[in-house]
Amino acid sequence: MSVDSDDHCFSADEASTLASVLDEIIPPTGDGRLPGAGELGLASYIEQALRKTPELRPMIVQGLADLDEIARRRHAQRFVALSQQEKAALLNEQGFLFPLLFHIYVGYYQNARVLTALGLDPRPPHPKGYEMEPSDLTLLDTVRRRRKLYRDC
């Protein structure tokens, strides 16, 4: 465990385990259109996010350390060296995954490369906003013909 440093809450081993976990959570698409979460440098985003939720940090750090420990015990290898199936099976057993998923999804879906691949402009909504087609208010024709719906009083 290495939660003593303020700048990096992960040791080198834990950081490499995390990168491997990220690619299991959101792998790249087969056609290369969407990147995997591991190649986007999300580990540093997750470190930052965990600094804002210190109550979660020990659980995540411990969870990453546990992955390696169990991998060594069962397969005599580090987590990163396991097969994809072995990684998935191990991750499925881990309770720390849910809060980590949250941070991974947030980090992934606000990443410029991902947004561009989804066909979106990788920019904040302001100040440019979005163009929209004018409304078709003829849809209201039937509603306009209705009697009043409110009660007089």
Added chain:
Amino acid sequence: MPEETVDVLIVGAGASGAALAWSLADTRMNILCLEQGDWMDPVKYPGMTDDWEARQLGDFALSPNARGRREDYPVNDTDSPIQTSMFNAVGGSTIMYAAHFPRFHPSDFKVRTLDGVADDWPLDYARLAPFYDINARMMGVSGLAGDPAYPPKEVPLPPVTLGKVGETLARGFNRLGWHWWPSDSAIVTQEYEGRAPCINAGTCLLGCAQGAKASTDITYWPAALRQGVRLKTRCRVREITVAGTGMADGVIYYDADGVERRQKAEVVVLACNGIGTPRLLLNSRSTLFPDGLANRSGLVGKHLMFHPYAMVTGIFDEPLESYKGPTGCCIMSQEFYETDRARGFVRGYSFEILRGFGPVSTALWGMQQGRMPWGADHHQAFGDLFDRTAGMVVICEDLPDSRNGVSLDPDLKDSDGIPAPKIAYRLSENSNRMLEHSVARAKEVLEASGAQETVAVAPLPFAGWHLMGTARMGSDPRTSVVNEWGRCHDVRNLFIVDGSIFVTAAAVNPTNTIQALALYVGETIKKNLANLFD
């Protein structure tokens, strides 16, 4: 410096405090407003940053407890299925509201007479109508005249864009023959009074960096300040003080540095919302008012009403451009608004069509719903949801119940050490039946609109943004806290203008009515200045 006594001291610079300040400004009285929050800087709103969606869960979270800003105060809402939402700043919760701006119906003021429940208001729709008109001009309301759900009313600006979401749902409503109409929205759709028009950014709940959405820091306040009203920020009022005569004589507050200060006043007006106002009254105990100020009826803090909400989301099989457009303003249906006892409940509800989710919200909503697996199937699952969701919230009328209310928490305090409010709230059987009915009808209309699947959440846990009824108005001092123009029965120079004074809740967003009432109270104060305390 000698201690100054102001003519009118307003506590709170949100929706109602701003409207009242502007209303009284032309009297040229010495008017001061104290606000515990600060001016917001629109350039720093989340919509200007890449992580804007994540900030909905951080510094712009709906709950003050989640935000943890110094300007906010904590609310113990663990004893309620609905968590409170509010914001403290110049503009108050209008900074982060959706700006959905419907009026009450005429029947909403007559629920006892018409439906035999709760109480009638001591005023009616006709009395408030001119003040709704003024408010529409001051806030800049867009919409469309001719809605058969309302008496004829003034709408200064053309409606917000329906978009593919609005038109898709409109066709569904038409297929069922149900009412719908473009939403009255406090969002300017054209250049208006120096405000730039809406650009469909979809960030209404995060502050509007464009200034198209009407928050009172950019509507009423600039006009009130020009006329000489003074506004002091980062001033958190602890209690209202009382003279030996039983009249309010000022407040004790903490300034930005946490220093205790006193402000004397001839008239005190509370505009602190349906939780902040009873909290302040209950924190103002004295020999004359041992149970809290203006609380001889015992009703301060009682009858808290939220609106029980449901959120029903449809998943469609085509792109809807659903992340574009004002977040909560699109179209509205009031097909089930007026009472029909055959439905198994009294009173009714509104449907408000929402825009869809951005990428981050899509992933998180999908995760909550168990529809966003990790691993090889992730991208397919995301693709099935992103830009393919559209739905609605249902706003159910809440009826006053004396078991629901606001008290002081024995332990929880804000950053100045002032006791924080504690909520106790339960859904009534009537609300549960109404929610059930509304969810079934919402699914019906989503399916008629082409949704392949629907997902309902009811009640919506984070939807406690309408805070009403905790210092209600009435003509009888035994059964109400303020009279028909907002003056406390027990303290004749103390007024309340926020949602606390609502007698019932209607089934629409309350801000327009809160402000119309504040303008009405202001007008009545002006008419009665010569004998205000008689």
